[in-house]
Structures are given as C-alpha cells and as structure tokens.
Amino acid sequence: MGIFSALNPFEKASSQERLTERELKGVFTLLAETDEAVTRVELARDRKLAAEGLQAPAEMAIAHTPEPESTAAFIDRMVGFETPPTAQPETTMQSAENIMPNQPVQHGDMAADARRQITEIFGASAMPDGNLTGAYDDQKAA
Amino acid sequence: MIKKLLNAASPQSDAMRDAVTYRNILRDAAKIGGDVFGPIPAGNRREFFSLDKHTWVWHEEWTEQSGTREVRTTRYDIRPHGIFKAQDGQPYQPVSIEEANRLCNAAREYQRLIHAKFDPLVAAATGM
Numbered sequence: 356m357g358i359f360s361a362l363n364p365f366e367k368a369s370s371q372e373r374l375t376e377r378e379l380k381g382v383f384t385l386l387a388e389t390d391e392a393v394t395r396v397e398l399a400r401d402r403k404l405a406a407e408g409l410q411a412p413a414e415m416a417i418a419h420t421p422e423p424e425s426t427a428a429f430i431d432r433m434v435g436f437e438t439p440p441t442a443q444p445e446t447t448m449q450s451a452e453n454i455m456p457n458q459p460v461q462h463g464d465m466a467a468d469a470r471r472q473i474t475e476i477f478g479a480s481a482m483p484d485g486n487l488t489g490a491y492d493d494q495k496a497a
Numbered sequence: 498m499i500k501k502l503l504n505a506a507s508p509q510s511d512a513m514r515d516a517v518t519y520r521n522i523l524r525d526a527a528k529i530g531g532d533v534f535g536p537i538p539a540g541n542r543r544e545f546f547s548l549d550k551h552t553w554v555w556h557e558e559w560t561e562q563s564g565t566r567e568v569r570t571t572r573y574d575i576r577p578h579g580i581f582k583a584q585d586g587q588p589y590q591p592v593s594i595e596e597a598n599r600l601c602n603a604a605r606e607y608q609r610l611i612h613a614k615f616d617p618l619v620a621a622a623t624g625m
Contacts, residue, residue: 374622381519382615385526392547393608395575400597403579407594427559427567 523548526611527556533606545607551575553604573600 374382523546530545537543542558553573560566571584573592580597581589592600 374618377515377518378522379619379622380515381522382619384519385522386611386615386619388550389526389547389608389611391550392553392575393604395551396553396573396580396597396604397601399575399580400594400601403594403597409594427561427569 527554529610529614530607532610533603545603547604547607548572553600555603 527544527546531537531543533545534543538559540560542556544554544556546554548554551574553575555571555573556568557570558566558568569585571582574581574583574589580592580600582592582596583589
C-alpha cells in the first residue's frame with residue numbers, strides 16, 4: 356500500500372481505512388510543523404503589536420468573508436496591497452538587510468529552496484515568472 | 498550482486514517514498530486550507546498551507562472575464578525580526594499589523610481544520 360494506496364490520507368478519513376506507517380509519519384510531521392508554524396506567526400504578530408503598544412485583537416471572522424467583485428481585488432485586500440503590486444516601491448537587498456540586521460545572509464538559498472518546494476507542490480504554473488523572491492535572488496546573482 | 502544493488506538502492510527509495518508521501522499529504526492539506534477564506538468561486542483554485550515552520554503560502558488561480566488564466570502566489574516568511582511577504586516576483590516587504598492579524602487568524606483556522614481531519618486518523622492508527 357503506502358504511497359501506492361488507492362486512497363490518500365484524506366479519503367481514508369471517510370473510509371475508516373487505517374494510515375500506513377509511512378503516512379502516519381507524514382501526518383505527524385505535518386501536524387507538528389503546522390503547530391510550530393502557528394506558534395511562530397502568532398509570536399511574531401504579538402511582538403509587532405507590543406512594539407507599537409497594542410494588544411492582540413479579538414478573533415476576526417476571516418472565513419465567510421463576502422467575496423468582492425474580483426479575485427484579484429480579494430487577494431489584494433487580504434494581503435494588504437493598498438496599491439497594485441507593480442506600484443510598490445522597490446526594496447533592495449540592502450534595505451531588507453537594514454530591516455533584519457542580525458539575519459544571516461542566506462536568503463537566496465532559502466528562497467531557492469522554497470521556490471523548488473512550491474513548484475513541486477503546485478507545478479510550474481505556480482511560479483509564472485520563475486521568481487517569487489525578488490531582491491534576494493537579485494543579490495545572489497550579483 | 499542483485500542483493501547488494503537492492504540494499505544500496507533501498508535507503509534512497511525509502512527517503513524518496515517518505516518525501517512523496519509527505520508531499521501528497523501537504524498537497525491535500527493545502528486544499529483543505531483553501532476553505533479558510535470562505536467559499537471558493539467556481540473555476541478558482543485556492544490553497545493555503547504552512548510550507549514549513551516559518552513559511553506560509555497562499556496560492557490562487559482564477560480566470561478573468563477576458564478568459565486569461567491568472568496565478569498569484571503569496572508567501573509569508575516568519576523571521577526573528579518580523580513577518581515578511583513576497584508575491585509573484587515582487588520584493589520582500591514587511592506586513593502591516595492588520596495583515597499580520599489576518600494571517601494569524603487564517604493560520605489558526607488552518608490548524609483547526611487540519612487537526613479536525615487528521616486527529617481521528619492518528620488516533621485510529623495508534624490506538625489512542
């Protein structure tokens with residue numbers, strides 16, 4: 356069975372079929388990584404709030420948000436682009452480093468690794484211009 | 498000789514199978530994560546998930562009225578000095594407090610959905 360199982364783990368949820376050892380290992384990894392990722396993003400958000408003297412707001416009803424007129428507008432609203440992405444000011448590697456003075460200079464490798472992973476998951480269409488990371492890749496090329 | 502070859506190939510195959518299995522699980526989790534933002538319009542593909550401990554990804558594909566197929570991937574990196582995002586070739590930039598709150602809420606909801614789906618399976622597999 357394993358990866359050649361006819362049912363994926365989610366389908367097994369409704370079929371009562373048990374996970375294989377390999378699938379169980381993968382699920383444990385996913386749950387652990389997810390829990391850690393949630394903790395990290397909340398800590399980062401809380402640090403940002405504390406730095407500005409604010410407290411964490413009440414939970415927002417993010418699900419069931421009414422759809423706006425277009426998907427592009429929806430994405431822009433959710434990810435906070437006030438203006439179209441093309442109108443965003445250029446951020447150079449230098450200025451990014453100023454924001455993160457103690458961050459090791461490894462963004463290029465990290466970005467390349469993430470790009471490879473995203474492409475593996477979604478296929479090549481996920482990276483239409485082959486570059487999700489902008490300035491970091493430019494710096495690496497230089 | 499054949500046994501030797503099989504032994505040599507075995508660890509790599511196991512690692513590869515582990516990787517493929519995990520990728521399939523992650524791909525399914527990403528689809529579940531797409532529901533975090535509410536109903537998905539017909540013809541859209543929306544996925545949201547944590548790529549690893551410090552990376553969140555929102556991937557969306559849709560067709561404009563002109564018939565053009567659009568793709569937008571937003572990636573959030575959680576770093577010691579803050580939350581940064583990159584979107585389809587745009588440079589990294591720090592997120593606003595409002596966006597950080599939305600990301601946290603989405604992450605929490607994703608976590609809830611994933612646990613609701615997988616916890617019963619884990620319990621069944623481990624006899625807990």
